[in-house]
Amino acid sequence: MANRDVPVNGKQSELSLRRDGNLVLIDAGRTVIWSTKTKSTSSSSLQLQLLNTGNLVLDVGGQTLWQSFDYPTDTLLPNQPFTKSTKLVSSKSRSNYSSGFYKMFFDSDGILRLIYDAPETTTIYWPHPSFRSWEVGRLQYMYSRRAILDSNGQFNSSDGWKFKSADFGMGRQRIMRIDVDGNARVYSLVEHERRMKWEVEWQAISQPCxxxxxxxxxxxxxxxxxxxxxxxxxxxxxxxxxxxxxxxxxxxxxxxxxxxxxxxxxxxxxxxxxxxxxxxxxxxxxxxxxxxxxxxxxxxxxxxxxxxxxxxxxxxxxxxxxxxxxxxxxxxxxxxxxxxxxxxxxxxxxxxxxCPPPMLTTITRSYEENNDIKPLGFMLVFGCVIGFIEIVCIVVFWYFSSERSSTTEQIYIPAATAFRKFTYSELKKASCNFSEEIGRGGACVVYKGRLSDNRVAAIKRLKNTNHHGEAEFQAEISTIGRVNHMNLIETWGYCAEGKHRLVVYEYMENGSLAKNLGIGKLDWATRLGIATGTAKGLAYLHEECLEWVLHCDVKPHNILLDANYNPKVADFGLSRLFDRSGINQSDFSMIRGTRGYMAPEWVFNLPITSKVDVFSYGVVILEMITGRSPAGKHHSNNENGEVEVELGLIEWVKSMIQESDQSRTECWVEKIVDPSISGNYNRTTMENLVRTAVQCAEEDREARPSMSQVVSMLLHA
Structure with missing residues (x-):
């Protein structure tokens, strides 16, 4: 991180390689934040290349002008030299990547050390300063100061310090890093349950205190x-x-x-x-x-x-x-x-x-305009004058409008507050110290609350404040600001204060679809309305948003029902935004969703598109019609009524349809419908809904319809 203490604006900043051989980072105010300060007489053979070693190299005609291996931040890659002129500096926290107080460096006596370097004090803590160098196996005043972690996981230093990682050997991707807690560790990338995870294979200090x-x-x-x-x-x-x-x-x-x-x-x-x-x-x-x-x-x-x-x-x-x-x-x-x-x-x-790493405020940066740009100053003054005139006109108009409305004794109720940021104390008070729990998930708990304007709200409180939990929270906040549909949950605000992460949305009187299916309370008309409304909400996300959205976790728990049992899709914690040119691209770093509702693309590492939501929708509809869980196994009988095989929900429904089509006796609809709605439905409409759901849940994504096509199927059956 070349500019870790001087972050740039996410927009209008640029990294450019100039013809003179200088690699330059410029922020939104057109100020040079960082550069390699390199020069080249030949621009034709100049190139910037990221090598397979992880080294970013700027060279001209094969001669290296600058390389990132010479300027590590907090991490060493395998075979990256660590010398007397380099050092590793920790980040301040897991969310603030600016320079922290912990450093790894070669001291003037040639010993590789860890130091706590705060504004008030500086102390060396590894090797323990109460021991002499030879008592901890170190050699002082060697001619060279150099260390390296090789591809096998062995670390060698010129001061005599050496070790092997616990998984020593070829084939693993490794890094050595000084973490925010001040400990130096070697990590290896290991696969766990089809997810890649960094695991500690060595650490400098076993007693963190x-x-x-x-x-x-x-x-x-x-x-x-x-x-x-x-x-x-x-x-x-x-x-x-x-x-x-x-x-x-x-x-x-x-x-x-x-x-x-x-x-x-x-x-x-x-x-x-x-x-x-x-x-x-x-x-x-x-x-x-x-x-x-x-x-x-x-x-x-x-x-x-x-x-x-x-x-x-x-x-x-x-x-x-x-x-x-x-x-x-x-x-x-x-x-x-x-x-x-x-x-x-x-x-x-x-x-x-x-004592996890300290919660420190993320560094912010202001952008100063050049004082010599006089036209901008003039435009600013002119804009302020126009704005002041507009405010005066609005106030005058409002005053006379109020006078007219008072004479006709009309009462106007102000609109509810728009999407906004709440403080933690506000939400704690609104929920009576989070006393009434109305829902719970793997990463959150949902409480009922009443806001200061008397609106009843659902307050979702994230339990995880680690990197993954923060990513889900940011995904949900960035998504809900872009959606507005009658079949999508209306979100009123959020709280991001210290370690607290909460989302505030409208309270749904009848809870989740999963809860209602469990008590068998829904009649046929209500279930059909839920199927249609949910399809409309997903179609809006996929095709009508300013930026297309993949929900990635469609399931009955994330479909909420209002007082009239109108469905609203909720919980955008795993969703992803795509611009209109990138809907078919896939850059997911991990599997998303819930077992039983996940499309095969996730398992087989195929490109992820909107069809993953279509698959999940199909499974939800089949579960709603049959009353059977997609995670369970269901018996398929032979002609003599003997159990032949156990199938998943989708395969079981398909087998029921196939058996009835072949025998041409009993209608397959009666075989699969939830007994709680038996006899109280239109057979033709039900058959159309089931066939639509089965088509949505096809293994081949190309065979699945889009959500807009699903809506058309349901409305024009």
Whole structure:
């Protein structure tokens, strides 16, 4: 990421290779953000090429002018040299790719190190600084400083450090990266359940609490296999920012003087560094006396010095990098006596937080106009004047209109608020602290709420805030702003605040189609209306939107019913937008949808088109008619009534049709229809609906109709 700290606008920015041999990135304000600063006398043989190694190379006539391998960001690819002039720098968070505080680099003594480099402090934490270089297998002051991860997963460094990844061998794609938590890891790309996933095959630090800067000052890091890494404030301290543990804790008390101070003991706890004095052959009381006489002292470390054979204490003026993990000795914290008397030996306080990478605000960038462009300034002033005149006219018109309406005693109700961004506190209040649950999915929970304008709403709260969950949320928000149809759920807004991701949409009184099918409440006319309305909604997504939309997860749970049982397609978390020239293109990175409703294209890695939604629609209609689950197995009988084979729903319906057509006896419709609607339907209409659904669920996508053709089939049967 060449411009990670200076992001450009997503529109009107450009990367261009100039004739003089310079590769230039320009933002929307036409400012040069980054360039290779290269020059070439020959433009005819100039080329920029991405090699199979992952190296982006700018060369002229076979001579390399610039290559991306010389400028790594946070990742090393196999066989990419890591030298004294390069370094890896972590991102600030998983959503903010600007430069973080953790770095991997070759130090001046030739040792490969990890460092925490924050604005307030800088400390090396790997190899552990308390060990000498030869004690951790490192060689100092070697002539060259160079390291490399080869294709087999073996890492070799000029300082003598080497290791092999757990899956050492040929054939795997690997990367080495310094992550946002400050740990260096080697990942391999592994297939799990037909999905590719990066798995850790090596990491530099096995105890995550020993990474500096994890929890911030005046806090303690603890780790367990069950709950992971946690940060907690020391007794007498409180969190500075409850959303970001890296800010640490601040005292809830005023500094105390000698007679008002005492100490609490934290066993097996260490705070690395910031020792202003070290006393040898000292007792605990002597250490306490020294700290009480020093107003800058806020605690001391007390332990046994093995090589000297006596106890010692380290007087500290700052409590940084604290962790509890089998450390042999004790830490004494200076506090007012009133707090010491109420202290209980606990390693985790009530103000504990889980410690994934800090939630940091994504960096934004403003674009400045050139001051010397005078015509733009004139146009801006002119536009403001025209806008002011228009506002005055609108206000005057509104005033006289109000006067006329008051004389005729007419009452006008303002329209409901349009799609907007809600705050988390608004939605928490609207849902009575998320107390009334009305639905649940794999990645979300839906609650009923009442907004400030008295509209009853459904509030969907995402449970996942990882990368995949964020992608689904962004997909839904970007999609719902482009759709407007009576058979699509109306969305009123969203919330994206800190780790909270919520979507607010209209409340559907009769819940999902899946719920109603489960209780057998729907009559024939209602089911036919649901089939037709759902088809219209999908046809709009596929063919009438400004940008075509693939829903990718059509199923009864995502078809909601209003008070009159009118259907509305909902849940666009897995949807994809395509411009009108790209509807037949496929760039999906993962399988989408729900088992039983997914088209064969997903399984066989075929190009994904709108026909995947047509297939899912066909399965939904067959489930609605038969009352049978597409995921189950259904018996097909031979002529003697004996069980012959178990089939999926689609195959079972086809076999019923085929058997009845061959025997020409009992109509196949009666064999497959849900008993709850038996005898209360028009046979011709039902037969047409079933045949349409079967055609939609054909394995060959070319044999499936479009959704607009489905609507025509249902309306003109």
């Amino acid at each position: 020993k990474i500096h800067g994890t929890c911030g000052p005046n806090s303690l890091c603890t780790y367990s296999q069950d709950s992971g890494r946690k940060c907690s404030c020391l007794s007498g301290y409180k969190m500075v920012n409850y959303e970001d543990s890296s800010y640490g804790c601040e005292p809830e008390f005023k500094p105390c003087i000698q007679d008002d101070c005492d100490f609490i003991e934290l066993r097996h706890v260490e705070f690395y560094g910031y020792d202003v004095r070290i006393h040898g052959n000292y007792t605990v009381d002597a250490c306490k006396k020294d700290c009480l006489q020093d107003n800058t002292c806020i605690g001391f470390q007390f332990g046994w010095k093995e090589d000297s054979g006596f106890f010692y204490c380290c007087i500290k003026t700052s409590l940084q990098n604290g962790y509890e993990m089998g450390y042999e000795y004790s830490m004494y914290i200076k506090l007012p006596k009133r707090l010491v008397s109420s202290f209980k030996q606990k390693t985790v306080s009530q103000s504990s937080l889980n």
